[in-house]
Amino acid sequence: MSPHLLTWLIAAIATAGVILRPFNWPEAIWAVAGAALLVGFRLLSPQDALTGIGKGVDVYLFLIGMMLLAEIARQEGLFDWLAALAVKRAKGSASRLFLLVYGVGTIVTTFLSNDATAVVLTPAVAAAVKTAKAEEPLPYLLICAFIANAASFVLPISNPANLVIYGAHMPPLLQWLPRYLLPSVLSIAATFLVLRWTQRKVLGQKLSADVPVPVPVPELSAAGKTAALGIAATSVVLLGASALDIQLGLPTAVAGALTAAIVLVRERKNPWPTVKDISWAVLPLVAGLFVLVEALDKSGLIASIGRFLHQVAVSSETLAGWGAGIAVALAGNLMNNLPAGLVAAGAIKSAEASDAVKRAILIGVDLGPNLSVTGSLATILWLTALRREGLTVNVWTFLKLGAFVMPPALLLAIGAALAFG
Secondary structure: OOHHHHHHHHHHHHHHHHHHOHHHOOHHHHHHHHHHHHHHOOOOOHHHHHHHHHOOHHHHHHHHHHHHHHHHHHHOOHHHHHHHHHHHHHOOOHHHHHHHHHHHHHHHHHHHOHHHHHHHHHHHHHHHHHHOOOOOOHHHHHHHHHHHHHOOOOOHHHOHHHHHHHHHHOOOHHHHHHHHHHHHHHHHHHHHHHHHHHOOOHHHOOOHHHOOOOOOOOOOOHHHHHHHHHHHHHHHHHHHHHHOOOOOHHHHHHHHHHHHHHHHHHHOOOOHHHHHOOOOOHHHHHHHHHHHHHHHHHOOHHHHHHHHHHHHHHHOHHHHHHHHHHHHHHHHHHHOHHHHHHHHHHHHHHHOOOHHHHHHHHHHHHHHHHHOOOOOHHHHHHHHHHHHOOOOOOHHHHHHHHHHHHHHHHHHHHHHHHHHO
16 A cells, blocks of 8 residues: 555544544544554655644644633633523523523634634533423524634634634735625524424423522622633634734634633632633644645645646636535534635645635535534534533434534525625
8 A cells, every 4th residue: 555545544544534433533633643653654754744733833822721710710600600691681581591601602713713612602501401401402502503603703803713724924904804794694693593493392391480489599799700810811812813814713722811810810720620621632633634644645635636626626616615514514524624724725825726726625624524414523512511511413314414504504604705705
């Protein structure tokens, strides 16, 4: 077997392990094992592996900051307070609670990124459905996964993958909005309508607020308010960093660390419980994926994809946009959209793709993962958050739902991007 074929085989097996989790082993084990095999078989040099890991520094810092914010907010009762408030506003209506959660998810994704929706919002929604004593909590938790991807191209900061696709040439905000606002609105609306339709029977359930006694809203502690201010400040920092074309990782990590430090010092708490409860395994998972993509790049696969994309674009830019957008959307579910985005970014550069094709590809990278449960890093983080709450979602259950939810939103968004962008 040639070195290139062996590289592709190892990358495919490692990616399948991340998606399917054989033996119920964590996703990170498969990604790291694949990276180690590539180096062990001398298919990738240690130096190139380190280069691949180094390309993910901004993503690691971003995740660290978000995980710190989420954990300190959880410990200080912010999520419980938000949960009680949402249930009270729902006034006993399961459908109204569904709409409230979807609206909040859209806002969080837009201004704090899709990973923040998975990490920060999921625990709050889990607390809300417990407070409401919902007979079936899954419809509300599914919102966190689907809106995290559906609203992830409203702004440049809504998804770290946007930075991967554009690299150092990120359009300014006033140029971004005309290109992506209509596709985003269509994506968010279509995802809501289809998801709401698929859950219509379950949303006929009763909530605890149906009883005459109102749901009590606990008083938010000073530490909880500080955590909330930290999250709000982080969103402002991210918007500023995006406007100044600054990478988001370091500002997010600093904001998360400062918020956690202020709360812990003010409350005179031991930092160890906060540190140990963070899902650190996501960092080696991402690092392993970056190494796999580096190996694919060295094998010449990305350059070949770029040449093919260029040939199609010469014939028809519209055909290239539709084909590339749909292809990368499906590929993101086969290999996770983070490595798919990295491969796509390399192909875009190699093909010297037009802005229209680039828009279609970005939408495919961001929205395509709504098909499968491990299509995006945000959904993997969502799964991790669910496990912490003692909840699980079957891979096939999500896939059957995603097959209804994802295609309409994807086709509408790509169509709008190509027609009006």
